[in-house]
Amino acid sequence: MLFFHPMDFLIIIAFLLSLWAQFRVSSTFNRWSEVQNANGMTGYEAARRMLDRNGLQDVPIEPVPGKLSDHYDPVHRVVRLSEHVYYESSISAISVACHEVGHAIQHQQSYPMLVMRHRMFPVVRFASGFAPILLIAGFLLQSLNLIGFGIIFFSAAVAFQLVTLPVEFNASSRARHIMVSEGFITRDEERGVAKVLNAAALTYVAAALIAMLELIKYIMIFTSSNRD
Incomplete structure (x- = not known):
C-alpha cells in the first residue's frame, strides 16, 4: 500500500511535466536574455518605473545573488531581483522584474487571493512539516487515524498551491498590461514577454497538479482501507 498505487502512474507523468516546465523556464529565459528591449531599460529601471507610477515610491529594489531568485518580500515590502535581472536590459530581465512588481501592486491593493495566501502561510508552514511524518507513520503502522490527520495537513499545503496559481497569473497579467500601456515595450516585444511569463507559470x-494527484492518491488509499 505504501509503495505502489495506480495513481502513481499519473503522478509520474505530472512529475515529468514538472521537469519539462523547469527546462522550458530556463531555456525560454536564456533565449530572451539575448534579446535587448527597444528602450534599453534594465530590470531595475523597469521595476523602478512601474513601482513609481503605481504610487509605490517607498518600495525599494535590491539585487540578490542566484539565477531566477527574484521575488517580492511582503513582510519587508521590498522587490528583490537576481543580479542578472537587476542589471541586464533584455526582454527576460524586464519581464521578470515587472512580474515581481505585479506582486507589490497586489499587496498595495489587497488583492484577495494574495491576502488569502498570506493568511494561510503560517498554517501551511506548520502543516506541511508534519504531513509527511503523519502519512509515513500511518502507512508503516497501518493506522487510519494517522493517515487521516496526514491527509488533512497535506490538504492545507495543496490548497496553498492552488491559491498561488491565480496570484501568479494575475501578477503576470498586470505586468504585461502596464508594460504595454506605459510604453516599456513595443507590441512586437510583447510576444517575448508573454513567452517568458507563461513559461514561468507552467512550473506553478x-x-x-502533482500535489493534487498525491492528495487524491492518499484519499483513495484512506477510503479503500476504511471500507476494508
Whole structure:
C-alpha cells in the first residue's frame, strides 16, 4: 500500500511535466536574455518605473545573488531581483522584474487571493512539516487515524498551491498590461514577454497538479482501507 498505487502512474507523468516546465523556464529565459528591449531599460529601471507610477515610491529594489531568485518580500515590502535581472536590459530581465512588481501592486491593493495566501502561510508552514511524518507513520503502522490527520495537513499545503496559481497569473497579467500601456515595450516585444511569463507559470501549474494527484492518491488509499 505504501509503495505502489495506480495513481502513481499519473503522478509520474505530472512529475515529468514538472521537469519539462523547469527546462522550458530556463531555456525560454536564456533565449530572451539575448534579446535587448527597444528602450534599453534594465530590470531595475523597469521595476523602478512601474513601482513609481503605481504610487509605490517607498518600495525599494535590491539585487540578490542566484539565477531566477527574484521575488517580492511582503513582510519587508521590498522587490528583490537576481543580479542578472537587476542589471541586464533584455526582454527576460524586464519581464521578470515587472512580474515581481505585479506582486507589490497586489499587496498595495489587497488583492484577495494574495491576502488569502498570506493568511494561510503560517498554517501551511506548520502543516506541511508534519504531513509527511503523519502519512509515513500511518502507512508503516497501518493506522487510519494517522493517515487521516496526514491527509488533512497535506490538504492545507495543496490548497496553498492552488491559491498561488491565480496570484501568479494575475501578477503576470498586470505586468504585461502596464508594460504595454506605459510604453516599456513595443507590441512586437510583447510576444517575448508573454513567452517568458507563461513559461514561468507552467512550473506553478505542474507543482499544483502533482500535489493534487498525491492528495487524491492518499484519499483513495484512506477510503479503500476504511471500507476494508
